[in-house]
Amino acid sequence: xxxxxxxxxxxxxxxxxxxxxxxxxxxxxxxxxxxxxxxxxxxxxxxxxxxxxxxxxxxxxxxxxxxxxxxxxxxxxxxxxxxxxxxxxxxxxxxxxxxxxxxxxxxxxxxxxxxxxxxxxxxxxxxxxxxxxxxxxxxxxxxxxxxxxxxxxxxxxxxxxxxxxxxxxxxxxxxxxxxxxxxxxxxxxxxxxxxxxxxxxxxxxxxxxxxxxxxxxxxxxxxxxxxxxxxxxxxxxxxxxxxxxxxxxxxxxxxxxxxxxxxxxxxxxxxxxxxxxxxxxxxxxxxxxxxxxxxx
Numbered sequence: 001x002x003x004x005x006x007x008x009x010x011x012x013x014x015x016x017x018x019x020x021x022x023x024x025x026x027x028x029x030x031x032x033x034x035x036x037x038x039x040x041x042x043x044x045x046x047x048x049x050x051x052x053x054x055x056x057x058x059x060x061x062x063x064x065x066x067x068x069x070x071x072x073x074x075x076x077x078x079x080x081x082x083x084x085x086x087x088x089x090x091x092x093x094x095x096x097x098x099x100x101x102x103x104x105x106x107x108x109x110x111x112x113x114x115x116x117x118x119x120x121x122x123x124x125x126x127x128x129x130x131x132x133x134x135x136x137x138x139x140x141x142x143x144x145x146x147x148x149x150x151x152x153x154x155x156x157x158x159x160x161x162x163x164x165x166x167x168x169x170x171x172x173x174x175x176x177x178x179x180x181x182x183x184x185x186x187x188x189x190x191x192x193x194x195x196x197x198x199x200x201x202x203x204x205x206x207x208x209x210x211x212x213x214x215x216x217x218x219x220x221x222x223x224x225x226x227x228x229x230x231x232x233x234x235x236x237x238x239x240x241x242x243x244x245x246x247x248x249x250x251x252x253x254x255x256x257x258x259x260x261x262x263x264x265x266x267x268x269x270x271x272x273x274x275x276x277x278x279x280x281x282x283x284x285x286x287x288x289x290x291x292x293x294x295x296x
Contacts, residue, residue, distance in 0.1 A: 001072045002028070005290050006062050008055060008078040008103065010038040011135025011159045011205055011258065015062040016286050017069050020294055025121075025287055031065060033058050034254040037081045038136045038159045045086040052091055056098045063099060075293060076103045077286075079111055080136035080157065106289075112141040112151025117288030119201045119281045129197045129273060132284065133206035133262055135159035138183075140192065140269075154186040158206045158255075158262035170239035170260050179261055183268040197273040203284035206262030209252045211280050213259065216251045225278045227270045234263050 001021075007014045017029040035058060040051025059076070066074055082091055083105055092103050106114065115132050119125065125143045132139040136157040142149045156179075165171065165178050187194075202225065214222055214229055217236060222229075237260055238244050248256045255262075269275065 002069045003290055003294060004066045004069065004071045004074040005286050006059060006074065006076040006101075007286050008037070008059075008076065008082060009134055009205070010079065010081040010137070010157055011036060012254070013037075013055065013058045013062070014286070015066060016290075017066060017071070018287075018290060025283075025291060029069065031062065033061075036135070036159060038157070039163060041081065041085065041160075045084070047082065047085040047087060047091055052094055055091075056095060059095060059099050059101070063101070073293075074101070075290065076101050077289060078103050078105050079285075080134060080153070080155075081160075083107065084136065084155065106285075108139070108153035109151055111153065111285060112139050113148060114285045114288035114292070115139055115203055116141050116143065116148045116151075117292060118284040118286070119203060119288075121283045121287055121291070122281055123201060123279065125201065127197075127199075129200040129275065131200050131202050131207065131266070131269060131278065132204040133158060133202075133265055134204045135258070138265060138269075139204075142197075152190045152192055154183070154190065156183055156186055156265060158258035158265065161261040161265065162258050166257070166261060168239070169257055170237065170244075171264070176260075176264055179264045180268045183265055184272065187272060194272060197275050198277075200270075200273070200275045200278045202266075202278040202280050205255070206259070206266060207278065207280055209255050209259055210263060210266065212251055213248070216247070223280060225266075225280065227267070227276060230263060230267045230270060234260070234267065237263075 004017045012032050012034045015031045018025040019028050035054050040048045126146050128143050130141040134157045138154040141151040165175050
């Protein structure tokens with residue numbers, strides 16, 4: 001049986017289609033469109049009409065593509081940007097009216113829970129931190145004794161951080177310091193304990209893009225990111241060199257402006273929790289959500 005899920009993220013919108021057999025999900029189709037939804041947020045906190053229209057256009061396209069897979073059911077979820085938008089009810093109503101599909105808006109707790117469920121499909125976690133850096137937020141979920149203990153959502157992602165703190169394509173030294181300070185301030189605001197984690201599990205666009213960048217720079221496969229890896233990537237991204245632009249355009253063109261803010265967030269978190277390595281999970285929120293809905 002085939003199932004699909006549309007994920008309305010802050011940076012990109014995704015359609016993922018899976019086959020479900022023997023209690024396992026196997027991805028058979030993926031499509032992604034970078035919309036940069038967080039960039040459509042107006043200063044007053046409302047998502048603009050142009051932003052909503054962009055979502056509707058992509059959703060309709062995804063629905064048309066999915067028809068050829070004869071799905072048992074197609075689900076649609078939304079996270080940080082729509083969750084934080086002051087006109088979220090209008091957004092959800094307009095999407096449903098235009099597409100006929102209901103959007104499930106995940107709160108911070110559910111987003112953390114589904115991320116944990118997704119990572120657990122491939123990794124047995126006894127103790128560790130799940131880090132999910134998206135375009136509009138960063139989700140942190142602490143696992144202790146094999147159980148999800150606590151989740152927190154920081155209102156800082158790779159795209160909205162770029163919009164707020166960076167003037168040009170890449171941040172200056174001063175802007176890097178401001179981003180790092182903002183992450184630490186958000187952790188303190190949410191009263192996140194400064195504990196040693198050592199090992200973390202990474203999901204989300206920034207972690208995946210960092211892995212792609214690392215593998216292309218060193219021309220070999222990796223399945224995890226060390227603190228030294230992240231520092232190396234940051235040092236290699238030199239805005240004064242043409243090679244930097246060409247490398248990123250070749251590997252992750254849609255993230256040329258968001259990769260550095262994402263890496264700074266990641267490095268700051270690794271320093272804060274004394275994380276030595278981040279294991280990159282192949283499954284995340286979408287898989288966790290979809291599996292639970294199917295099993296219901």
